[in-house]
Each structure stands twice: as structure tokens, then as C-alpha cells.
Amino acid sequence: MSRDYAEKEREFIESLKADTGRDLGEWMNAIGAQNLAHRNDTIDWLRQKGFLFSWASWLERIHHNGGKPIYYDEAAPKPPVQAAPEVLRETPPEAAPPAVKLRVVRTPPPPEPAAPQTPMGPTASIPRSNRLTTEVKAAIASAKAYAPLAGFLIRRVSEAIPDTRLEAGRLHIAMHTGPEPFGLLAIGSKDLKLAFAGPPGVYEASCEKARLANLGAPMPAGLTHMVRLTDARQIDQAFVDRLLAARSRVHR
Secondary structure (H helix, E strand, O other): HHHHHHHHHHHHHHHHHHHOOOOHHHHHHHHHOOOOOHHHHHHHHHHHHOOOOOHHHHOOOOOOOOOOOOOOOOOOOOOOOOOOOOOOOOOOHHHOOOOOOOOOOOOOOOOOOOOOOOOOOOOOOOOOHHOOOOOHHHHHOOHHHHHHHHHHHHHHHHHHHHOOEEEEEOEEEEEOOOOOOOEEEEOOOOOEEEOOOHHHHHHOOOEEEEOOOOOOOOOOOOOOEEEEEHHHHHHHHHHHHHHHHHHHHHHH
């Protein structure tokens, strides 16, 4: 069992930089800089950055362990591979049995294991037809501390609306299932803003009129509403239902 945990921990640690923009050491420094009094406060802070609870808890445990992995030992030597002992037969030449032609039966190799899923990986749980392009990954990474939250949002949208097509600029990601976008994620240094096609003239709690600057492209006219995102817990089922309704408004 500990070997399984060690392998999961190794995969988690090695994928941190690509998935979140920070490696393990950088996350340890970021946690330490918060100077949080309680361990649960650290987990809550990490969840606000987009980590699922299980991985936020694991990262907090590593920090509590002095920044060292709990199960995975990078310095542990791998056991040497032992060759099978060779059996020597001392058979006189005249007593050697006649050669026998053997029939070789080739069995197909076992199927390759599925690629490991990381909790915050930008392609985890995303349908194969909607894997992220280099441009989308770069836009997610530009969110820096909010990169996990941006990645989590993209996963949720792709799970709920599998035919979503993502188009990225330097600081935004547009979400299409037709010619016009039904949503657009604007990436800033202090938060993420999601503009979407909302009900005309109706602004529910947490929503406001869409106002996005520095997109590097004109604001699509159909995106009328906006919500500011700072915590993964905002992206619940009600949030997903709101995006499904936005898609229906744009693509009737």
C-alpha cells in the first residue's frame, strides 16, 4: 500500500510545475509566506487556489513535514535487477540429445496502462476530443497563483459541455460550441473574471454587468454578465447550470 501512495505522491509532485506554474519548493515557500496559524487554514488557502481537498491536504502535510514528501523517497536507491542463474550441464558430446526444433509462440504485449490523472492537471477529466492546446495551457499558466483555479474551471466546463471549443488569447480563454462564445474567462493578477451570456436585464447574486479590459480582442456583444472567481468552491453545480443556460441562449 505504501508503494501505491509513494507512486501517487511522486506523480503529484512531478506534475505540480506544469499544472500550477509552481514546483514543490515554490509552493512550500508560498505556504510559509502566508504564516497561517492552523493547518486547516493552510488547506483552506490551498483550496482557494484551486486544489481539490485531498491534494490540498496532502500538500499541507508535506509542508508540515518540513517540505519533504511523506511516502516518496527521491534518494532511495532502486533494487538491482538480478539475472537468473545460468545452469551449466556437463554432458559428453557423444551423449548429447538430438536437436529438437521448437515452435515459438509469440504472445502480444500487455496493453499499456492508462496515463496517470493528476488532480490539477489541465487535461485531467477533459474529453479526448477537447484536449488543451498549447495556447490554452499558456493562458492558464499566466494566471500564476490562480492557475489551479483556472484549470479547475476549464475541466468543469469541458465535463459539463463536452463539445466546448476553447480559443485562447494571451490573457483570456473563449468558450464556443458555435460561431459565438457563450463564455469568456479573463485572466488577471488578482482574480479571474468569467463573462457569459446571461438573462437580459437580470443580475443574480454575485453577478454584475460584464466589464472586461485588456483582452487583446473586442468584447463579444452577447456576453452581458460577469462573475469574479477567487475560490474553487464557487464553481458548484449552480455555476455549471448557469453556463449551460448561457450556451442555450447563444446557440438556440
